[in-house]
């Protein structure tokens with residue numbers, strides 16, 4: 001650790017927009033392990049707003065200057081999508097660990113460069129997949145891993161909401177060049193990493209139907225239905241939309257295995273082993289970003305592998321790129337592997 005206090009991870013935040021506020025709240029809830037050391041954003045007022053009254057957070061216009069200035073152990077990347085890969089690689093080549101908002105990057109070529117940068121520098125990259133820190137998700141994963149439901153056959157995940165974006169308020173998200181596509185590579189990343197978490201295998205085939213139901217000004221889709229086959233036989237189904245709310249009773253996630261099933265609306269988990277009474281457990285909500293930042297800091301301090309690294313981030317990207325291919329060709333697409341898949345650090 002380069003931090004003055006050896007028990008803390010000194011973090012430099014890159015990008016001071018909307019989601020950066022949740023990350024800063026996460027730092028403040030982890031004062032024992034996290035030092036909010038610096039922030040970079042070309043819009044000075046945004047950086048000042050996010051640094052708040054934290055006198056220790058040095059402000060920079062350019063994240064490369066922030067990295068060169070030193071005094072950091074890690075960066076936290078909260079940038080528009082097309083800027084992620086360069087920032088991850090610049091930080092990795094300076095020997096800094098990385099927490100990166102979704103998506104990790106936009107192409108398999110960028111994914112290769114990121115995996116190579118992580119390997120040559122021996123740093124940790126954690127994908128900021130906040131929904132993994134929901135208590136219902138953690139409990140469901142524990143149940144699946146215990147073997148109580150047997151071999152997993154099917155996983156369904158949903159993340160849909162009525163988005164009141166306009167072209168103006170949507171900014172960089174409305175353009176495929178800066179977002180990487182449409183809703184699927186943005187909000188759709190959440191149900192896809194949840195699917196990955198529960199499926200447990202490597203995605204191999206994808207069939208997708210994309211729609212622009214309502215947000216006509218977007219270049220990409222506002223809704224997606226995606227089927228994914230994993231190499232362990234699991235089949236996943238994702239529904240995700242900015243056009244509409246899900247119907248009442250739609251699960252946030254559900255899973256069927258050889259011995260039983262589980263289903264969750266995000267706060268309550270209902271599980272049933274065949275022949276037994278269902279078990280219902282309700283969970284208190286947590287601050288997902290505080291839990292995510294706490295996990296990142298613990299992994300850095302203890303040299304542990306985070307819950308999802310660039311390896312899973314690249315697998316999810318592979319599914320999204322295959323979904324875009326499938327929607328274009330009208331056929332099932334193979335998930336193309338990144339060249340560096342075999343050599344990435346786990």
Ligand SMILES: NC(=O)c1ccc[n+]([C@@H]2O[C@H](COP(=O)([O-])OP(=O)(O)OC[C@H]3O[C@@H](n4cnc5c(N)ncnc54)[C@H](O)[C@@H]3O)[C@@H](O)[C@H]2O)c1
Pocket residue numbers: 014015016017018019020040041042043046061062063077078079080081083101102103128130171186
């Ligand atoms: N986990 C979640 O639930 C969630 C929710 C919203 C957004 N996100 C993700 O967070 C990321 C950022 O989204 P947002 O909604 O905060 O976007 P935003 O547009 O609100 O903020 C982006 C910020 O980056 C800054 N920026 C642009 N270029 C920069 C550069 N070169 N160096 C430093 N800063 C630069 C902008 O000035 C802006 O302040 C995206 O990857 C998005 O998908 C995640």
